[in-house]
Amino acid sequence: MQTLSIDIETFSDVDLIKSGVYAYTASPNFEILLFAYAFDSDEVKIIDFASGEELPAEIIEALLNENIIKSAFNAQFERICLSRHLNKKLTANAWQCTAVQAATLGFPLSLDGVAQVLGLTEQKMKEGKELIRYFSIPCKPTRVNEGRTRNLPQHSSEKWNDFKKYCIRDVEVERAIRKKLSRYPISENEQRNYILDHEINDRGVFVDLDLVARAMECDRLHKEDTFTEAQRLTGLDNPNSVAQLKQWLIENGVEVDSLSKKAVSDLAKEADGEVERLLNLRLQLAKTSIKKYEAIERAVCPDKRVRGLLQFYGANRTGRWAGRLVQVQNLPQNHLKDLTLARNLVKSGDFDTLALLFESVPHVLSELIRTAFIPKSNHRFIVADFSAIEARVIAWLAGEKWRMDVFATHGKIYEASASQMFKVPIEEITKTSALRQKGKISELALGYGGSVGALTAMGALDMGVAEDELQGLVTAWRQANPNITKLWWDIDKAAIKAVKKKTTVMVGKIKLQYESGIMFITLPSGRRLSYIKPRIEPNKFERDAVTYEGIGATKKWERIETYGPKLVENIVQAIARDLLAEAMLRVAENGYEIVMHIHDEIVIEAPLNFGSLKDVCEVMAIAPTWAESLPLRADGFECEYYRKD
Structure with a gap:
């Protein structure tokens, strides 16, 4: 099949990074400046739109022809921009993305990085x-540029010629990457997932702009009132100033090393009177309740929908989706009982009543962010997510029978875990009992080799677990889950053997394989995780460990150390991702329109007279052929605005 490689350069008065390609191209000032292209291995040519040249008929025909592959690095950008230029929606069916192909192998997400x-x-x-x-x-x-607000080719012919060379070079680089990675093509199944991702991002999600505007107004007025109160209380010009505030606290008998959020919060619990009030005011001034409202406002398109919220294969190690723009993957949770009341008060501008009825206005605004996403007229949201998906997957992989029995029946994993750990009948463990809390925190913290530090980081001490109990919880959980504990170290040994001996090792349903300088882990779905240039090096315990090259904690390309439990975490999360991808394909095939998805949750915009939550949950609970014995379950609710149940 013929391939057309493409790179374009564009102009818009909308910030691409902050607003995304959909809002960027929706601007009336958007235009394509340069279009560089090449069929197969032909010489790269360039069309200078900014100087009056136009797309040849054969290129327009190729763009519209779904039997010709269009290839680009971050192809979504080219597809959306060209759709706007041609005033005709180009589907993703005939598009391939070299950035995705590189990401499937664990390479960086940038063209120059790859x-x-x-x-x-x-x-x-x-x-x-x-x-x-x-x-x-x-x-x-400026005076120098004679007051112009944009630079055109005639303002620097030398730079313009360089810009054309730059555009041509990007096609050459993209094509060279594709050739280099040709041994590792994107599978048909992943291409289906990629196309569905484009459809979801193209559809976007409707937003309540009235709520967004009112929330930002409410936040501004509340901050002004809070700042004024802090000034009145302290007599300071700027109570936000760390130096001024520290001095005021010293004068009031309080010495502090830090005014970080945690330090101020801890101090406020111990203080009283004016000091306590001032510290609470500072916490309110520091709370960033409206960043996501601002992000929504920047990214919204003229039809009041926000698009491009998800990046396909954005998580390098597992292939999970990553959030973009509004970052829907880390929205604040909502726990307010009177969520609808709070929402209505903000929308109506009744901020005084809001402040009267609710303890913290910034906290309320934070919890209302989810509710800014709404279905269009005569539609409702169907929200459904997998129940305890990672716990189910790891039990299935390890063959931990008691856990599989729990998921095949009542599904109460926290109670069942506590029962196994403390040898107490499950009937005696109620929702409010201390044992359930210990079972819950152990489940959340210890599944991937976590120990005392993981329990502490997960908030075990804040939940009332005594520090001297922590090691006992670790021991009890591992004894209750011997097959999971064994899986960690079986995977560890297999990875070391695969790299050392450049061979293939099977661990149950998982294959670890060394091939052409990469350690691949093949999942039950057939998808492979990639660890580039693996080596065996001594870790801090002087034991053999696998290291590989990738994007690390520094966000740079570096050598990263891994071990069995971490690899199991990658594997489990990657399988959970594959289950979500398959479920979304089935849900879409059943006529449901997905507008976004968050971790293991799907959000559907459905007509009032179409479909049901029961139907969606049943479709999601169908295990793929490669995971027939995995007990899946989905739960959810229907709503008139997005929220957590």
């Missing part, structure tokens, strides 16, 4: 960023 790691002869031009700043975004009017 080219550098692969050591290609063709490298991205370093001048590109400065040329993009010059031609692709508005400039400040």
Whole structure:
């Protein structure tokens, strides 16, 4: 099949990074400046739109022809921009993305990053960023530039020629990457997932702009009132100033090393009187309740929908989706009993009553962020998510029978875990009992080799667990789950053996394999996780450990150390991702329109007279052929605005 490689350069007065490609192209000032292309291995050509050239008929025909593959790095950008330029929606059916192909192998998410790691002869031009700043975004009017607000080709023919070379080079680099990675094509199933991802992002989700505007107004007025009260209380010009505030606290008998959120919160619990009030005011001033409202406002399109919220294969190690723009993957939870009342008060502008009825206005605004997402007229949301998906997957992988029995019946894993750990009949463990709390925190913290530190980080001490009990919880959980504990170290040994001996090792349903300088872990779905240039090196305990190259905690390309429990975490989360992907395909095939998904949860916008929660949950609970014995369950609710149940 013929392949058309593409790279474009564009202009818009909307910030692409902050607002996303959909809002970027919706601007009336959006335009494509340059279009570089090549069929198969032909020489790269360029069309200079900004200088009056137009797309040849054969290129327009190729863009519309679904029998010709269109290939680009971050192809969603090219597809959306060209759809706007042609005033015709181009579906993702015939598009392939080299960025996704690279991500499936664990490479960086940037074109220059992939080219550098692969050591290609063709490298991205370093001048590109400065040329993009010059031609692709508005400039400040100055006396020197005669007051213009953007730079055109005639303002610097030398830079414009460089910009054209830069655009051509990007096609050459993209094509070189595709050739280098041709041994590892995107599977048909992953391409189906990729196409569905485009459909979901294209659809977007409707937002309540009235709520967004009122929430931001409420936050502004509340901060002004809070700042004024803090000034009146302290007599300071700027009670936000760390230096001024520390001095005021010293004068009031309180010495502090830090005014971090945690330090202030801890101090406020011990203080009283004016000091306690001032510390609580500072906490309110520091709370960023409206960042996501601002993000929604920046990214919203003219039809009041926000698009492009999800990035396919955004999580490098597991292939999970990543949040973009509004970051729906980490929205604050909502626990307010009177959520609808609070929402109505904000929408109506009745901020005084809101402050009267609710203890913290910033906290309320934070909890209402989810509710800014609403279905369009005559529709409702169906929200459904997998129940305890990671706990089910790890039990299935390890063959932990008692856990499988729990998930095949009542599903009360926290109670059952406490029962196994403390040898107490499950009937005696109620929802409010201390044993259930210990079972719950153990389940959340210890599944991937976590120990005392993991329990502490998960908040065990705040939940009332005594520090001297922590090690006992670790021991009890591992004794109750011998097959899971064994799986960690079986995977650890298998990874070391696969890399050391450059061979293939099976651990139950998982295959670990060394191939061409990469350690692959093949999941039951057939998808492979990739660990580049693995080596065996001594860890801090002087034991053999696998290290590999990837994007680490520093967000840079570096050597990363791993071990059995961490690899099991990657495997389990990757399988959970594959289950979500398969479920979304089935849900879509049943006529439901997905508008977004968050971790293991699907949000559907459905007409009032179409479908049901029961139907969606039943579809999601169908195990794929590669996981027939895995007991899946989905639960959910229907609602008139997005929320947590």
